[in-house]
Amino acid sequence: MSNSILENVDAAGDNTADDTVTNTAADSPASTTVMSMQQALNRALDEVLAENPKAVIFGEDCGRLGGVFRITDGLQAKHGPQRVFDTPLAESGILGMSVGLAMAGFHPIPEVQFDGFAYPAINQIVCQIARMNYRSRGTMPMPITLRVPSFGGIRAPEHHGESLEALFAHVPGLKVVSPSNPHEAYHLLKYAATRPDPVIFMEPKSRYWQKGEVDVSRHDAAGSPTGAKVMREGRHLTLVAWGAMVSRCLQVAELAAEDGIDIEVLDLRWLKPIDAEALAASVRKTRRAVVVHEAPLTSGLGAEVAQLITQSCFDTLKAPVERVTGFDVPYPSGDLEDEYIPNIDRILFGIQRVLEYKRG
Amino acid sequence: MSNSILENVDAAGDNTADDTVTNTAADSPASTTVMSMQQALNRALDEVLAENPKAVIFGEDCGRLGGVFRITDGLQAKHGPQRVFDTPLAESGILGMSVGLAMAGFHPIPEVQFDGFAYPAINQIVCQIARMNYRSRGTMPMPITLRVPSFGGIRAPEHHGESLEALFAHVPGLKVVSPSNPHEAYHLLKYAATRPDPVIFMEPKSRYWQKGEVDVSRHDAAGSPTGAKVMREGRHLTLVAWGAMVSRCLQVAELAAEDGIDIEVLDLRWLKPIDAEALAASVRKTRRAVVVHEAPLTSGLGAEVAQLITQSCFDTLKAPVERVTGFDVPYPSGDLEDEYIPNIDRILFGIQRVLEYKRG
Amino acid sequence: MDTLLPVASGGAAGPLTADELRELYSLMVAVRHLDTSAIAWQRQGIIPGYAPELGQEAAQVGSGYAVDTTRDFVFPTYREMGVARTMGVDMVAYMSTHKATWHGGLYNPMESRLAPIQAVVAGSVLHAVGWAHGQTLDSQDGVALTYFGDGASSQGDVHEAMNFAAVMKAPVVFFVQNNGWAISVPTERQVAGGSVAARAAGYGIPALKIDGDDVVAVLEATRRAFAHARSGNGPVLIEAMTYRRGPHSTSDDPGRYRSLDEERDESGIDPLERLRQRLLADGIADEAFFAEALAAAKAEEEQIRTGIQALGSRPGTEMFDLVFQETTPALQAQAANWREESEHV
Amino acid sequence: MDTLLPVASGGAAGPLTADELRELYSLMVAVRHLDTSAIAWQRQGIIPGYAPELGQEAAQVGSGYAVDTTRDFVFPTYREMGVARTMGVDMVAYMSTHKATWHGGLYNPMESRLAPIQAVVAGSVLHAVGWAHGQTLDSQDGVALTYFGDGASSQGDVHEAMNFAAVMKAPVVFFVQNNGWAISVPTERQVAGGSVAARAAGYGIPALKIDGDDVVAVLEATRRAFAHARSGNGPVLIEAMTYRRGPHSTSDDPGRYRSLDEERDESGIDPLERLRQRLLADGIADEAFFAEALAAAKAEEEQIRTGIQALGSRPGTEMFDLVFQETTPALQAQAANWREESEHV
Numbered sequence A, B: 001m002s003n004s005i006l007e008n009v010d011a012a013g014d015n016t017a018d019d020t021v022t023n024t025a026a027d028s029p030a031s032t033t034v035m036s037m038q039q040a041l042n043r044a045l046d047e048v049l050a051e052n053p054k055a056v057i058f059g060e061d062c063g064r065l066g067g068v069f070r071i072t073d074g075l076q077a078k079h080g081p082q083r084v085f086d087t088p089l090a091e092s093g094i095l096g097m098s099v100g101l102a103m104a105g106f107h108p109i110p111e112v113q114f115d116g117f118a119y120p121a122i123n124q125i126v127c128q129i130a131r132m133n134y135r136s137r138g139t140m141p142m143p144i145t146l147r148v149p150s151f152g153g154i155r156a157p158e159h160h161g162e163s164l165e166a167l168f169a170h171v172p173g174l175k176v177v178s179p180s181n182p183h184e185a186y187h188l189l190k191y192a193a194t195r196p197d198p199v200i201f202m203e204p205k206s207r208y209w210q211k212g213e214v215d216v217s218r219h220d221a222a223g224s225p226t227g228a229k230v231m232r233e234g235r236h237l238t239l240v241a242w243g244a245m246v247s248r249c250l251q252v253a254e255l256a257a258e259d260g261i262d263i264e265v266l267d268l269r270w271l272k273p274i275d276a277e278a279l280a281a282s283v284r285k286t287r288r289a290v291v292v293h294e295a296p297l298t299s300g301l302g303a304e305v306a307q308l309i310t311q312s313c314f315d316t317l318k319a320p321v322e323r324v325t326g327f328d329v330p331y332p333s334g335d336l337e338d339e340y341i342p343n344i345d346r347i348l349f350g351i352q353r354v355l356e357y358k359r360g
Numbered sequence C, D: 001m002d003t004l005l006p007v008a009s010g011g012a013a014g015p016l017t018a019d020e021l022r023e024l025y026s027l028m029v030a031v032r033h034l035d036t037s038a039i040a041w042q043r044q045g046i047i048p049g050y051a052p053e054l055g056q057e058a059a060q061v062g063s064g065y066a067v068d069t070t071r072d073f074v075f076p077t078y079r080e081m082g083v084a085r086t087m088g089v090d091m092v093a094y095m096s097t098h099k100a101t102w103h104g105g106l107y108n109p110m111e112s113r114l115a116p117i118q119a120v121v122a123g124s125v126l127h128a129v130g131w132a133h134g135q136t137l138d139s140q141d142g143v144a145l146t147y148f149g150d151g152a153s154s155q156g157d158v159h160e161a162m163n164f165a166a167v168m169k170a171p172v173v174f175f176v177q178n179n180g181w182a183i184s185v186p187t188e189r190q191v192a193g194g195s196v197a198a199r200a201a202g203y204g205i206p207a208l209k210i211d212g213d214d215v216v217a218v219l220e221a222t223r224r225a226f227a228h229a230r231s232g233n234g235p236v237l238i239e240a241m242t243y244r245r246g247p248h249s250t251s252d253d254p255g256r257y258r259s260l261d262e263e264r265d266e267s268g269i270d271p272l273e274r275l276r277q278r279l280l281a282d283g284i285a286d287e288a289f290f291a292e293a294l295a296a297a298k299a300e301e302e303q304i305r306t307g308i309q310a311l312g313s314r315p316g317t318e319m320f321d322l323v324f325q326e327t328t329p330a331l332q333a334q335a336a337n338w339r340e341e342s343e344h345v
C-alpha cells in the first residue's frame, strides 16, 4: 500500500474511539472450550434436539452418514431415526415437507447439502415458508431453521460455493444469519433453532474445521443475539463482513495496523434484519467504511449495507462506502477461486481507495 | 408538501441544466402509431418470428389462447404450432427445455405466466441458463429471452404481483430489462430477442392496456438501446425508476413542477447491466436523487442504484439518495396494494426528505 | 383402475344412509348456488374475481364429506370452495380471498383444518406429506387430504411429494380433480399417458380412478382411501374424472380454446342432476325436499353475500404485524413510516 | 420388464460382432484403468477430487457405444467418464474438471457431442428434452441420450422431463444408472416402488430394466432404444441395474454407511471380469489380447496423466470474458479492476 494512505489516516485520527470492551474471541473465561465450528454446530443441534422434543433434523445424507460435512454426526444414533433422518434427493421436497411439519407443530431443521442446491427449493422457501405465517394471519407459524453450508473457498465442484444471502435477505418473511467462528456458530444456531420464525442459517463451510474458543455459558458479554458484533475496535475505518470473510477482515486489520491504520471489524451476523444501528454507530466513529462479501457485486448485500451506512452517516462520511466483493461472474473453478473471493490484497486496495479519497 | 422544500430547491437551482433534447414520448414523428403495450409486444414478437426462423415461443397457454394477457395472440395461427406452442404446466420444464433448444441452435422465447411462477424455474435459470455459455467456454450460447409479466397493480391473486429484478440482477450471466411504455416495449423486446445472451424481459403488466405512441422506425433519437433514458429533463432532483413506476414518477414530476420543483425522470430500462454513466450524468446535474421501486426495500435494486449514485456523485450529492419502495412484507391482497406500491404521496414525501435534507 | 386399492383395506364404511345422501344433495345445492352466485357477484362488482368450480360439486362435496375435522387436515388449491363449504368453514371468511381482502382467506386454518387457499399450482402437495409424516412421528392417526388438478400433476413438486409419501409411508390421500383442462390446455396435451392415477403405480402407491361426477362413488372411494392411509398403509391417490364446466376464472374466455358444442359433448350429465335423479329413483327424496334445499341454499348465499359486502379492508398495519411471530426493528420502522405517510399519524 | 419396449421397434442392430466385443473390452479396460488411476492421482495430490465410476463400466461403455456422434447428443452427470471415453472425447480436457481447472471441463461440447459435465443432480435431463424437441422442429433424426442416477430420479425435474418428452414425443433416451446408492442413501430409501423403470409406464413411455453389468445387454438395449426414438416413436427409458463399487467421491467414506461384507454381497460379479470370461468362453479373445488391452490402457493413462499434470490454470481474464457473448461495460470495468489489483497491470 502506498504511503499516501497515512496522510488521510491522520486526518481520520481526530475521531476518538469508543473504548467499550466487547466480547471478542480474545476474552477467555473459564467456561470456554476450544472446538471447531463443525463441533460447535453439532453440539448446538444435539442440545436443541434434547431440549425440544418437536425439533427434527432431516435432509440428504443427514442421518446415517451425519452429513457430508459431519455437522449432524452421531445425532441419529443418539436421538433416533425419527428425529434425525435421511430424505430422498429432492430439495423442494425437503423444504415443502418442512412446511407441513411446521403446521403439525414441529420445529424442522432441514439441511440443503450445499448452497447451490437451495435453488431447486426457492419456490417453497419464498412462496411458502416465508409467507405462511402472513397468509394464515399468524395462525401457522413457520419455525423452520434451514441450514445451508455456504460460500466458497474449498476448491469444490460447480455450485458448491455460492452466496445466496442477497436473495434470502430480499425475501419478506425470512430472517438470515451467518456465524463467523465456533462461538458464534454454537450460540447463533441455538438461538435460531428456537425462534418461531423461519431462519436461513448460512454456515461458512470453509471455516468448519477451524478451531476457536467457545464459551457455551454465554453468548455476548452484553447486547442482543440479534445484532451485529464488533470483533475488533478501530478508529480509522470500519470493515463490515459476515461468514468466512470476517476472519479475513481481522487478518487485514492486523496487517493494516502495522501501517498504523486502526481498523474496526464489524461482524454483521444477521443479514436480515440488518443491525443498522450498529453500522451507524461504528461509522459515525470511523467515518469510513468498506463492506466485503464473496457474492457478486451487483445487487449484492453490500449495496444494502453501503446504502444503510450512507443514509445514517451521510454528513460524517469522508468517502463513499467501498465494496470489495466477488465479481459479476459465475463462481469459478478451484484454480481461479482465489482470484474471485476477496483476498487480502483486494481488501487492502479497497481500504486504500477509501483512505485516499479526496473530495474533487 | 411543506413550503420549506422550496428553500432547498433554490439552492439546487444553481446547477445549469443540460438542454439536449431526448426522444421522449412527446416527440411524434410521422412514422408513429398509437398502440397499447400489449399490441406493441405482440407486434415485436410477430416480427421476431418472421425475421428469425429459429425463434420459438412457448409456455403455459401461449399458443391457442394467446397467453392470459394475449401477448402472443394470433401468433400460433400465423406462424404455426411448431413455432408457438403450449407446454405442460411446469416452469422448470419450460426453462430447462429452453436450454436444450438453445443448444440445438434455436432462440427460445419462453414465457412464465406470472412473475411469482418464475420461482419454480429459478434453479434452471440460475444454474443452467445463466451459466451454460461460461461453463461451455462460449461454445454453447444461451440466446433465451424469458418474458415475465411483472410487478403489481392489478388487484390479482397471491404471487401475481411480484418484483424479481433484484434477484435476477444479482445472477451473473443474466441481462435484465423492463420497458415502461409501448414504444420501449416494442423496441426493447425486438432488441432483447435478437441478442446471443439470456435476457429476462420484465413486462409491467399493469401497463399492458395503456396506449402510447410507438415509432416503429427508430428506437432512440440517439444513443444505445442498452442504456437508461431520460424521460423528462429537470434540474432539482433525479427520480430513477423502471417498469410501471416510470409513468408514476412522470406524474409526480408534473405535480412537483406546480410547486416549482423541476424533476428529472430517468427510466433505467436495463436493470442489469445498469447504466451507471447515465445515473452519474443526471445526478451530477441535479445533485439529488430518489429511486423508486415496487419490490421490498431490503436488498432491493434500489440499494444498488443508490450506491452507484453515491459512488459516482459523492462530492456533489446534497443529500443521501432516498429509496421509496415496497415494504419488507409479502405483496398484499388487492385491498392493500395501494398501501404497498409506492404511490404519489409516498414518492413526494421521499422527494421532500431529500430536498429538505440539511447537513447536521 | 379402482382395483389398485385392495377392497379389504377400505372396509371402514358401509353403504350410505338416506340421511347422508340427502345431506350430500343439500351440500351440493348450496355449493352450486354459491358458486354461480359468485360469478354474478363478480359481474356486479361485488368481488374482483372468482374461480368457479361448476361441474366439480360431486368431486368436492363427496371427498370433503369423508374428512374427520377432529383429526384430519385438508390442503386445497384455489378452487375448492365446495370442499370448504362441506367441511363447515366460515364462508364469508373463505370468500374474502376473492374479494381481495386477504390472500389465503380470513378463516382460521388451524381451527377449520383447512390450510390457507393456495395460489401456487401444486404448491401445497408437499405440505400435506410433511403434515402427514408429523402424524406418524406423533403416533397420531390423522390423514392429510391434498387436492390438485390435472395441470398441477405436471409440476415437479407433485412427483417429489408422491415419492416422499411412499418412501415414508405417510398417511396422505392425493385427490386429483381431473377436470379436463388447465386453463386452455386439455388433459391430453398435459398428462402424458393420459392418467394421473397411472403414475401412482410407479411409486407403489395404490390408486383409484373414479367417476368424479358421481358423489356416492367419490365419497366411497375417499372413505376407502382414508381407511387405508389411517391404518398405516401409506398414501393413496384418487383421480376423480370430472369437467370444468365454467371458465378457468372470471377473467378467462373459454371460447378461445373450446366450442360450446365441445363443452356439451365432453361435460356429460350434470353431477347435481345425476344425484337428484338417483334420489328420486330410490325414493330417498322428493320435489319438496329439493325445493327446500334450494331455498336454504338461497338463504345461505344471501347471508354470505351480505357478509362479503359488509367486509371492509383489513387495516394496513396487518401488512407489517403479520409477517413474523417476532417482529424486527426494521419492519417496525417501516410500519411507523407507513403510518406517518399514509395514515398521517 | 424389458418387454415394455416392443422388440420390433428396436430391430436396427443384429448380434454384436467379434470386433465390436473386443473393442468393448478394450474400452472397458481403458476406463477401468483410468478410473482407478484417477483415485491414485487424487491421493498423490495431482487432482483435488474425483467421482469414481468403478463397477459402472459396462453401463457406461455399453450405452456410450450406441451413440452416433454425427447426429446424437449426450447429456452426462459428473460420473460419466466411461461414456466420455467411449465417445472419443479428449480425456485431458475431460479430466481437467477434476483438476479444478474449469467447471464443466475443457472439451468442446459442440464438437464432441457431449454436453458439459453437470454437477446439479438431474440438472441436464430437461436439456436433453429441449435438444430432442429441436430435432423434431428441424426434421432431423438425432437422439438425445441423458444420464442420471437413482438418486436423481427423486428430483422434480426428472418428472417434468419425462412428461414433456412423452407429451411432445421427443426423441430422448433416459438412461438411469441405478447403482444402488445416492451417496449414503440406498435405493430402497430413495426410489419408492423400487424401480425407476416402473415410473415410465405412468407416462406411456416404454422402459427397459436391464442388467447394467452386462455390457452386451446394455449395448443391445441402448441400440433398441435409439432405434425406437429415432423412428419417431418418442422417448424410452432404460434402467441399468449396477453397483457403485467405490466411494461416492474421493471425499466420501462408505464405511460409515455400508460394511465391506455388504459391498461384496451386493456388488455381484465385476462387469469387466464378466466380459473377460465371456470372450474367453466364446473364443473371441485370449490372454494375449487382454494383456495388450491392459498395456494400451496403461499407456493411455500415462499420457492423460502427463497432460493433466502439464495443465496450467486458466488465465483469470476468462472469468470475465466467458460470461457473455456480448460483454457489458460493468463487467469490463470489473475485469480492468481485477487486472490492476491482481495482476498489477
Ligand SMILES: Cc1ncc(C[n+]2csc(CCOP(=O)(O)OP(=O)(O)O)c2C)c(N)n1
Binding pocket: B060, B089, B113, B117, B120, C079, C119, C120, C121, C122, C148, C149, C150, C151, C152, C153, C179, C181, C182, C183, C244, C248
Ligand atoms: C406454479 C404456477 N404456475 C402457473 C400458475 C397459473 N395458473 C393458475 S391455475 C392454472 C391451471 C391449473 O390447472 P389444473 O391444475 O388442472 O387446475 P384447475 O384450474 O383445472 O382446477 C395455471 C397455469 C400458477 N398459479 N402456479
Ligand SMILES: Cc1ncc(C[n+]2csc(CCOP(=O)(O)OP(=O)(O)O)c2C)c(N)n1
Binding pocket: A060, A089, A113, A117, A120, D079, D119, D120, D121, D122, D148, D149, D150, D151, D152, D153, D179, D181, D182, D183, D244, D248
Ligand atoms: C440438486 C443437487 N442436490 C444435491 C447434490 C449433492 N449430491 C451430489 S451427487 C449426490 C447423489 C446422487 O446420487 P445418484 O443420482 O444416485 O447418482 P450417483 O452419485 O449414484 O452416480 C448428491 C446428493 C447435487 N449435486 N445436486
Ligand SMILES: [Mg+2]
Binding pocket: C149, C150, C151, C177, C178, C179, C180, C181, C182, C183, C244
Ligand atoms: Mg384442471
Ligand SMILES: [Mg+2]
Binding pocket: D149, D150, D151, D177, D178, D179, D180, D181, D182, D183, D244
Ligand atoms: Mg446412484
